Amino acid sequence: MHSTKSAVLLLALAISASCVVATPHPEFLDEIFGSINQTGQHIISGFVNATRNGTAIAGEFLDSIRNSSAQYTHETLEFAQKIADAVHRAATESIVDFSATLRAQIDALHQGIDRVRNILQREALKDALARLQTVNTVVNDLEVAVNNLNDRIDEKKQEYFAIIQKKWYQWSDAQLERVDKLTNGVGNEEAEEIINELLSRYSGYLHSCLEELQAQQATFEQNVQEAIEKYHNATNELTDQVELCVQFNLSFLSCRNGINEALRGLDSAPAELLTLKLQGIRLLAIGLNASGCVGQTLAEHELEKPSVERKLDEIIAEYQEQQTSTDDDSSSNNETTTISS
Template sequence: MLRSMWLLLLLALGGTNAKEPKHITFESGNQGTAEIEPQPESESLSESGYLIIQPTSDLQNENAKAITTLREKLENSVRGILSDLPNTSKKRRRQALQEALDTLTGLSLALPKLETSLSAIGKQQKVIVRLFRHQEEWRFWAADQVRKVMESTEGLHTAEAVTVTEEVNKRYGSRLRSCAGEFIWLQIRFNLDLAKTLDSLQSPANQLIEASEGCSKLRAKKCRNAIRDALRGLMLAPQDLDERWSASCQLEKSQSTAVRCMEQALEEYTEERLLTETSLQGVIQDYRESIGDTMED
């Protein structure tokens, strides 16, 4: 389990599919060429806020597949027992198969709730990724504002434009990461716990299925003992699955809160961006007026 957690964190630090412009170059008359270099790849990816979502999504997808596979296996076994029961006359054998049927049915009915919850989380996850990706456009906006100021002030106020636009982008990028931070870590913990629960179910579930399928080939007493031995490994399974489902519901709530917070931050960013553009336009206007005053003198 600990190894899986470290692997997940290493994947999270390893990068994302986000693509960033290599550099943007502007020509500015007599002032020569100015280049705006993005942050180093590792730093910019770390600050993107969503690099850790992909590995957690991958783990969640693996869990979803494991749930589906286990559910289908349980349902097939349930159908097999239902088919065998009418032809089972021995009391001990019939009693054992009924106990196996009850447990397998209970587990198979508990899994669809988790499947539904994971599906909902996965869909909302795409919304969070889309919201984070707004930051990619922010960089082009900042570069465009810097270009306008540089060209309009002959490069004299370029540094000021860079400082102003970077401050806005960094501040709201931090807001987005803060909004999603709690959900992301809750999702990591949830999926690691879920993976552990699913792993713990595999062996006893397979043992019970095998015992049920082989029941007709054994003496009634041996059949019952084999099934009951397998059942002991699944005593806590219903409780564990119910706890995982409750945790998934809490995760959905945390995710919805994160989305609302991010959407609010993006709305406020749009408003501040307009104010920033107005402020930079004022810098340009002040420069033009200063040039006009100089020419009049």
């Protein structure tokens, strides 16, 4: 159920980002919806209906998830990856759009300040300019952090899979070769079943680890998108007030009050966006750390290897006992034949 939990969390995030309450088939999920099986579509439809009706924790729906989950477990990693990719695209596109708006408004403010003759009005516009420049700097840093997180996690995935491929399969090949040599191939089939079960089980654990990481990353990026949208709207409101000051020759008091009111919407922007940046850095540090899920899985695999090796030793010992017994029987028969002669 670990994989299912993460996939369901990713699905909930995707639906949240798509405003499902307003639209039963959000455009955001169109590509994902068409790529999963009927069971997955049933679960998505259930989430949509549950969200619209305010009954997302209804027992009947949760039962349907539990009953259906086994049917699409084999697809869950690809399913989760598609949702995580969609959430990442939404976050990065929001940042790019906001950055473009900030740059345009900063340029417009520079020009507006030059046109305004009233010193007090110019000071109000300069306050707005300073705030947008501060926000722009933090947004640029956040964009780097989001992209770096995504790139580094992809690199870490490849790095871990390379280690796994080398360590796990070298060990597996060595064990199978040992059994083949010491049993003359008789114990190969049983040995392969034992080793394949171990590899399959731990591969599943690792998939769950990566899916959990995807869920954490998607949660972070969803928070980024929501914050960016909030401050993008606040920036647009500030822009409207600046245009009123510049184009309609408002009094200093009206200009100052309007800008101050709009600036309140951006008061928390530098601190909140910086906090999100630091969260991204921490997620990168702990997400695939050796003490985390992947490292723990690798360590548990190492601890279980001796148990598997003992099972293989038993296969070898059983074969050798049978050979010894066969040799003894053969020797006994030869002695009996010699005496009879």
